[in-house]
Amino acid sequence: MILATTTVEDIDRFVEIYSTTGAEKRKLHGSKGSTVFRDPNEEDRVWAIFDWDLDGWQSFASDPEVPPIMREAGHKERPQVTELVGRFDA
Numbered sequence: 568m569i570l571a572t573t574t575v576e577d578i579d580r581f582v583e584i585y586s587t588t589g590a591e592k593r594k595l596h597g598s599k600g601s602t603v604f605r606d607p608n609e610e611d612r613v614w615a616i617f618d619w620d621l622d623g624w625q626s627f628a629s630d631p632e633v634p635p636i637m638r639e640a641g642h643k644e645r646p647q648v649t650e651l652v653g654r655f656d657a
Contacts, residue, residue, distance in 0.1 A: 569617040569624050570649040576641035578605065581613065584640035592636055597623030611643065624648065 575581040585603065593601070599618035606612035617624070627633060637645075 569619050570614065571646040572612060572614045573646040574611045574643040575613060576643060580641045584636065588636050589640060592633060593627060596627035
């Protein structure tokens with residue numbers, strides 16, 4: 568699993584592209600799906616939890632067709648991947 572965050576210009580436009588063109592491209596790089604949250608403190612920030620391995624993410628991030636898709640979705644910045652600190656019971 569991967570947790571990433573980014574800021575977007577318009578949440579509705581982001582969701583439209585993320586759920587269509589973006590989803591197709593992520594799937595080509597091995598993503599099995601994602602869950603997206605809107606940050607409660609920053610209106611333009613979203614967080615996504617991906618069912619994806621790091622190799623697939625890196626392949627996606629280096630695909631030359633990805634930046635135009637991200638621009639179309641209204642990303643203000645490149646998504647930042649968080650560092651996994653650990654997994655714990657309960």
